[in-house]
Amino acid sequence: MAQTIPNPQPARPTPHLDCERLDCYRVAVEFQTMAARLGANRRVGATLRDQLDRASVSIVLCIAEGAGRRFARDKANFFTIARGSATECAAVLDLLLARGLVSPADHRHGRGLLVRVVQMLTRLTVRHAS
Numbered sequence: 001m002a003q004t005i006p007n008p009q010p011a012r013p014t015p016h017l018d019c020e021r022l023d024c025y026r027v028a029v030e031f032q033t034m035a036a037r038l039g040a041n042r043r044v045g046a047t048l049r050d051q052l053d054r055a056s057v058s059i060v061l062c063i064a065e066g067a068g069r070r071f072a073r074d075k076a077n078f079f080t081i082a083r084g085s086a087t088e089c090a091a092v093l094d095l096l097l098a099r100g101l102v103s104p105a106d107h108r109h110g111r112g113l114l115v116r117v118v119q120m121l122t123r124l125t126v127r128h129a130s
Contacts (some may be wrong), residue, residue, distance in 0.1 A: 018066035024120035026091065028063055028082070034106070044101050052092045058085040059117060066124075076128040083121040088090040090114045110112040 019025045035056035040048040059082045066078025066121050096102040102110075 001108055006083070017064070017068070019064040022063065022067055022120075022124075023122065024117050025060070025063045025067065027116050027120070028056075028059045028086075031086075031089070031110060031117065032060050033088065034113070036112055038096065038102060038106065038110070041101065041120075048078040048092055048095060048101075054087060055085045055092065058082070059089065072128040076125045079121045079125045079128065083118055083125065084119065086114050087116045090118075 035052050038044065039053050044052075062078045062082035063098065064087065066075045067073045069078060092109055093102065093107055093114070095102065097107040
């Protein structure tokens with residue numbers, strides 16, 4: 001019985017969306033994963049849990065939408081909104097720490113991710129606003 005050998009196709013690189021090329025997108029996804037884990041803690045009240053979830057998801061989605069826009073002004077607008085959501089998440093983390101609902105290590109790690117996101121979004125906004 002003859003065995004058929006498949007014709008090897010040259011490996012094609014996987015296409016990427018514009019947002020996937022941005023470090024701030026990857027860091028925002030990492031933070032959102034952390035925020036989801038923190039929100040799973042039942043001691044966190046529903047209001048802060050919802051706020052953290054919505055704001056952390058907003059960071060990721062606004063970066064993705066901004067990266068996909070064609071015009072610089074549109075990009076800058078979405079990156080500015082994402083930056084605001086990141087600072088909102090930092091405030092929620094501060095409240096969780098003040099209430100003893102997040103460990104200092106988790107607070108420090110989450111805040112570090114958010115600072116990186118804000119720094120990168122600030123540069124992207126300035127680049128696309130002019």
